[in-house]
Amino acid sequence: MNTTQSKxxxxxxxxxxxxxxxGAVPIQLVTLSTGYAQLVIEKIKGPEMIMTAHQFASGYIPFVYIPAILGLIVIAWYCKTHYPDVYRRIVVGFGIGALATVGLDFFRQMAVIYEWLPGDTPEMFGMIATGSKNFAWYYSVGFVIHFLNGANFGLIYAFVWGKQSGYKSAISWAVFWLILVEIGMMTAPPMEPMVGPFGINYAWPQLFLSTLIAHIAFGIILGIGVQYFLKGEDKRWLVPFLLNKNLG
Incomplete structure (x- = not known):
């Protein structure tokens, strides 16, 4: 194998x-933890579900979640010098994903205030992660996990779709990606076992519509941000980007 092939x-x-x-490793923290509690142990909701989910998370976080985040940081650091195009997609996707979470939270908090959601996302994430009853501690941890989730969804978008031909295309693909996320959230743990698919057993249609609007807002911000910060040479979706081939 020659040097170019090796590189x-x-x-x-x-x-x-x-x-x-x-992407896959951090985002699955909550789904796997609550899935373990709800589907395997059959603790559908409430404090027992949270503590059972914590049993799973207490192993997942130190041995899978944190090493994955640290591994991503190492890859970004290495790619900054050796593969700048890969570095850009990591930093731009991760950063804009975190920023887009602010837009999502505007609508999410409204749903929490009007009790269309069964709970506050950072609170649930934090209690699952820490198992603590100290509000300041578990809410802070949950808030970090919540924003890391948004950042990781942004990273996946930047890698898969890259820079588009224009803002309209970028927004369309980003919204499409977040609608897929919405469908997944509405049909998987922890939401589906607690409130039924798309919230039909809890606050229908307010729960579904509020989370859908929140994810659309996330997608709009994500599409605009990634389109703005990626360079012209980043106009490649995942496969040509992966194979380092130019389009057209």
Missing amino acids: DTKRILLILLALFLG
Whole structure:
């Protein structure tokens, strides 16, 4: 294998590893924890569900979640010098994803205030992660996890879609991505076992509509931000980007 082939192979592995460590691993913390509690142990909701989910999270966080985040940081640091295009997608996707979470939270908090949601997301995330009853501690941790989730969804978008031909296309694909996220959230743990698919057993249609609008707002901000900060040479979706091939 020559030097160019070796460099291309390393680049492909780093891209796939960044997607795995910065996407699948962190985002699945809550789904796997609550899925364990709700579907395996059959604790559907309430304090027992939270503490059972914590049993899973207490192992997942130190041995999977934190190493994944640290691994992503190492990959970004290495790619800054060796693969700048990969570095850009990590930093832009992660940063804009976190920023877009602010827009999502405007609508999410309204749903919490009007009790269309069964609970406050950072509060639930924090209690699952820490198992603590100290509000300041578990809410702070939950808030960080909440924003890391948004950042990781942004990273996946930047890697898969990259820079588009224009803002209209970027917003459309980003909103499409977040609608997929919305559908997943409405049909998977922890939401579906607690409130039924799309919230039909809790606050229908307010729960579904409020979370849908929140995710659309997230998608709009994500599409605009990624489109603005990525460069012209980043106009490649995942496969040509992965193989380092130019479009057209």
